[in-house]
Amino acid sequence: MRSRAHKGLLAAVTAASALVLPVISATPASADPDPKVLSQTVKGPAAKRHLLKFQQIADANGGTRASGTAGYDASVAYVADRLRKAGYAVTLQEFEFPFFREITKSTLNRVAPSAKSYVRNTDFRVMTYSGSGSVTAAVQAVDVMIPPSPTPNTSTSGCEASDFAGFTAGNIALMQRGTCSFLVKAQNAVAAGAKGVIIFNEGQAGEGANDRRVLLGGTLGEPTVNIPVVGTTYATGEELAAAGTTVTLTTDTESDPHRKTHNILAESRWGDPSKVVMAGAHLDSVTEGPGINDNGSGSAGVLETALKANRFPTVNKLRFAFWGAEELGLLGSEHYVANLSAEEKAKIKLYLNFDMIASPNYVFGIYDGDDSDAEGAGPGPEGSDKIEKLFESYFKAVRQPYTGTDFTGRSDYGPFIEAGIPAGGLFTGAEGIKTAEEAQKFGGEAGVAYDKCYHLECDTIANVNDKALAVNTGAIATATFVYAYSRDLPGGGTPGSNQPGTGGGGHDHEHDHVGVPM
Template identity: 75%
Template sequence: MRTRAHRGLLAAVTAVSAVVLPVVSAAPAGAAPDPRTLSQAVKAPAVKRHLQAFQEIAAAHGGTRAAGTPGYDASAGYVADRLREAGYRVTLQEFEFPFFREITETTMRRVAPSAKAYTRMTHFRVMTYSGSGSVTAAVRAVDVKLPPPATANGSTSGCEAADFAGFTPGDIALLQRGTCTFQVKAENAQAAGARGVIIFNEGQAGEGRADRRGLIGGALDGTTVNIPVVGTTFAVGKELSAPGTAVTLTTHTEGDPKRRTHNVLAESRWGDPDRVAMLGAHLDSVPEGPGINDNGSGSAGVLETAIQAGGLQTRNRLRFAFWGAEELGLLGSKHYVAGLSAAEKAGIRLYLNFDMIASPNHVFGIYDGDDSDRTGSPAGPAGSDKIEKLFESYFRTARQPYTGTDFTGRSDYGPFIAAGIPAGGLFTGAEGVKTAAEAAKFGGRAGVAYDKCYHEACDTIANISDKALRVNSGAIATAAFTYAYSPVLPGGSTRSGRAAAGGSGRAASGGGGLGHDHDHAGVPS
């Protein structure tokens, strides 16, 4: 028996399609609805209404939807309610994580040899999971290399306890980015008696590496460091390395090593449970803002697609995920994948990730599943190339330009490709700067960030490109409905049964494409 939602989608067959879906191993005539027409049921205004709901939730909860806050819980409640209304079995998958926020804004000013105030989020920013404290002390450079090294691994400042030989306890340690994680550097400094840590960007890039002169926006791995830790630009770090420099550094933060949050998971009631097409987006924002582009946009596109697919009797099982604590190091998706059995992993034939799909100065980025650009990160697991080609076909028939973007491992596809599950998705750019060639191809402004409000309070509903939202929402729907009915999926054969997912199983790393997706905890500095 067909539900009202199913009948409504079938009625869309008579509509004029705005985008013609490429031929992708379609089922026999009459066996299933046409994905080309079903995709038209996902309308941009409906997606925008979800974004407005996220904006209102953030406004009612201190301007943020960060994991572990009431704003995130309200966002998850909104998504879960809409999914239940659409007929899904919804699971709230709980997990524990180390929570962090700034209670009051961090300050840093130089007091010697002359006074100078530094601007938060321009010259410096607090590291996630920094401890609290206020200290006025001499700045002591630790194994700092000026000019910066151009070696493959870069600076090793603070990576070894021996770097702190002769360090005066009570001073503030000045460390240079490179080689080991921020956590290792900060822990070594704390063990040496430092009362504060300043980690500055490495400097001019070495050959084949990204420019490392701007503001660091990183994180420690947890709440084990109880002294102030901030990141700065290369220019500020170089300035502070001068002999006789002293600063006042003040942080007031909150950390909870065992706070709980949850992923929102929805499973369709139809389709082969051994042939799962999974779509996901992270639902949390950073503490600094409402996160409407990052990543209300991806969440809204996936949510509306799920709603419109709710009543369909599909060939394959659809599963939708809204991840928690992505901004703290992909914690929600890592927890989910780590809890899967080998058979459950094999049953997920593909994972599609949508993180920032409406950047105001956007490009249309498709994850480079086959490493066709031969730069940066390697190809995804076997089958990822087929996902990339489906999205390319969509953009060609929509007469929209597109470009490849690397699997850097810095969004929620990371745990899936590490498990050998074919993956793909879309990305419109974060804090990276649009080139002149990209401006000529996609429009917008060269020399300006793809999203000037990335991880800022201004990432509001006003920070959304309606065009990018519309085009990418159509791409999400097209992929979802194609894989819902296709007898051939990227991660398996046409037969039912659990076939092993292909691919190398390696976690991708490195740079390329549109720059990294995000800065997260646990990523080497």
């Protein structure tokens, strides 16, 4: 028998689902089903049931669904089984990737000039592919800027071997985020004889994800550094830069450069194979938690849409993707795109990406396909603006506010953009801090992260906003069904019509999976 709490939860989700009354901006032929009607077959409560399953899988597998673990394999089995039963041709695309996890929790403790223990995942965080070790040593700042430059991404701390002139071998190198990759900084430090590396955020104040004072996470990109490497907040780095500082830094990690994992690709039985409409989400979590918002939420929305979509004979071919190893640098989607022939790429008329669609302190973010804000990353490939406009029409129809979010290349749309394929999608926020203006517009709490359990153990089923999940699931369904029947696709009506845009470069995620540069 269901508990009262469960009944109340389903009622809340059902009420949120009632918002989903989409408008259609692309008109199918009169003989086709109405995409507006079809999209309403996909509901928030059904997506929530997939999230409950992902939570159960994590609970049974050490609390994680990270690629390379039994929890991810069980997630793949669940999704692939549901898709096969719905009638899809399902392919498990195997690829090799460099696996990483913390075996035991890292620690950072100051021992001089006075004792202080820093809080893991609040003050500091181990970087992906950090080596293992325990070192007590003096902290030596390397070309840091305190106070920081007023302009973000200008610090060159640790980017050149010459920065380490006068560095004392055996010390812990303290560097600042900036113009080069974390790997370059760490490699230069190792060459100079450092026994540990601390990289702190650059320090510029900003709004949301542009705030460079918050906790810095990221990856070295490959398991080639054999000493401890952690990222910190700007405040922690500033404190550690004080003369006479000694710390104990301990990390205990595992890296396997040849671990195998899978992408899931599901092809519909219907539609023109020369006009492929793709929608995708990464299925993996970080090793530290179950990843229910990041990115069980996007996976659940895409899965539920796919389960409904294959009932209908669509005009265009639908292809749904569930990516592996995204959390280690978009590795699954990069593998997929890199192995497509030029002819296969030309058949993909658009890619829709859904990464974190139910953040508890959400905003409704739509990828800015036309760079209408003229800030940050430029536009996506030609046609991305049309995708953005379709999502905007949906949010207007359901009377929900929305905002633009840059194409920075920090989620699985990145490889598609680089291939010149029009892209779009939704994002409700990660570790960035919600502004007062956003709180007034979307509700929620200003001065608090969009998802304060981002990449943490607490990213559980309790970390999902049901309204955001329902509204965005409706948006996924609407866009999928519109493009399933549209004769006017963003990527053009004939193969080979995709043209690259000017934006979308870089490796710095909306959330810090890659974090390679700066």
